[in-house]
Amino acid sequence: MARKYDWRTGSNVEATLSVIGGRWKPVILCNLLVSRLRFGELCRNMPNATQRMITLQLRELEADGVIRRHVYAEVPPRVEYELTEFGRSLEPVLSVMREWGMAFKKRKLSEAVDNAPAS
Amino acid sequence: MARKYDWRTGSNVEATLSVIGGRWKPVILCNLLVSRLRFGELCRNMPNATQRMITLQLRELEADGVIRRHVYAEVPPRVEYELTEFGRSLEPVLSVMREWGMAFKKRKLSEAVDNAPAS
DNA sequence: CAGAATCCTCAGTGATACTG
DNA sequence: CAGTATCACTGAGGATTCTG
Numbered sequence: 001m002a003r004k005y006d007w008r009t010g011s012n013v014e015a016t017l018s019v020i021g022g023r024w025k026p027v028i029l030c031n032l033l034v035s036r037l038r039f040g041e042l043c044r045n046m047p048n049a050t051q052r053m054i055t056l057q058l059r060e061l062e063a064d065g066v067i068r069r070h071v072y073a074e075v076p077p078r079v080e081y082e083l084t085e086f087g088r089s090l091e092p093v094l095s096v097m098r099e100w101g102m103a104f105k106k107r108k109l110s111e112a113v114d115n116a117p118a119s
Numbered sequence: 120m121a122r123k124y125d126w127r128t129g130s131n132v133e134a135t136l137s138v139i140g141g142r143w144k145p146v147i148l149c150n151l152l153v154s155r156l157r158f159g160e161l162c163r164n165m166p167n168a169t170q171r172m173i174t175l176q177l178r179e180l181e182a183d184g185v186i187r188r189h190v191y192a193e194v195p196p197r198v199e200y201e202l203t204e205f206g207r208s209l210e211p212v213l214s215v216m217r218e219w220g221m222a223f224k225k226r227k228l229s230e231a232v233d234n235a236p237a238s
Numbered sequence: 239c240a241g242a243a244t245c246c247t248c249a250g251t252g253a254t255a256c257t258g
Numbered sequence: 259c260a261g262t263a264t265c266a267c268t269g270a271g272g273a274t275t276c277t278g
Contacts, residue, residue: 004142004270007224009167013145013213015220023123023271026132039240048128050272055241076239077278089219094132096215100208101134105126123249142251158260169252174261195259196258 019064020090024049024057029087030094032067036082066090138183139209143168143176148206149213151186155201185209 007015020026024046031037031045042058043051058081061067066087072078083090126134139145143165150156150164158177162170177200180186185206191197202209 007220007227011146011149012217012220012224013149015224016216017145017220019223026136027130030130030132043240051241052273053271056271071240074239075278077241079240089222092215093219096211097135098131100212101126101131101136103208104138105131105134108126162260170261171253172251175251190260193259194258196261198260 016093019066020093022057022060024053025061026094026097028054028057028061029066029083029090030098032081032083032087033091033094036070036080038078038080042081061087135212138185139212141176141179143172144180145213145216147173147176147180148185148202148209149217151200151202151206152210152213155189155199157197157199161200180206 005014005018005021007018010018020029027046027049028042031042037045039054039058043049043054046054058067058069062069065084067081068084070080070082072080124133124137124140126137129137139148146165146168147161150161156164158173161177162168162173165173177186177188181188184203186200187203189199189201191199
């Protein structure tokens with residue numbers, strides 16, 4: 001299934017994207033940055049993503065050694081996900097993205113206010 | 120064309136991705152981070168991307184106010200692209216991605232060496 | 239609860255050729 | 259040189275249902 005990004009042929013940014021470049025991967029990783037989470041919690045934290053998508057992205061992240069999957073032999077079943085050491089190395093990347101996004105939102109919102117009709 | 124990412128509904132990372140989340144956008148931006156470039160130079164720097172894709176991604180970046188397009192009334196035509204002030208604010212994001220990608224590549228390559236058959 | 243299995247769609251992407 | 263214009267595809271992503 002020829003991956004979208006290939007770290008061999010691409011530039012350095014593309015190498016990064018070969019790991020975090022999935023629709024929901026950055027979001028998942030930001031969540032796991034805060035704490036280890038179970039599947040259900042993850043889903044509740046990402047209401048815009050479908051269960052299926054979250055599962056798929058988790059599998060890829062696991063295959064890339066970014067996250068680890070803990071299965072507890074209980075009933076009802078419990079599965080938790082956490083960042084690996086390698087995954088934690090992504091922290092600077094993720095937090096700078098989050099920071100910038102926050103500033104961007106603020107900017108956009110203040111723009112909206114400026115353009116708002118005087119009521 | 121309902122965009123993939125929406126900064127209104129998504130988390131902070133998603134807000135960032137609403138701007139840089141295109142297949143070739145980070146690559147283009149990294150190039151423009153170094154210097155203002157003309158279209159042809161950009162294409163030569165990104166041999167894996169098609170001309171069409173580069174054009175499209177440039178248009179979106181321009182629409183988002185990330186880059187500026189300079190058209191020179193010459194023959195043959197000359198068009199240059201450069202980051203706007205706003206675009207330059209992405210520098211921390213892009214460089215940390217590049218840094219991480221570089222380290223990642225090194226890691227991968229040394230793994231490959233370790234697994235290489237003794238010749 | 240944490241998924242697996244199916245089915246389906248379309249938007250992102252590509253290949254190619256043409257042009258002011 | 260710096261793009262459009264077409265045509266075509268495929269696979270990422272979604273909706274829904276089923277299950278150990």
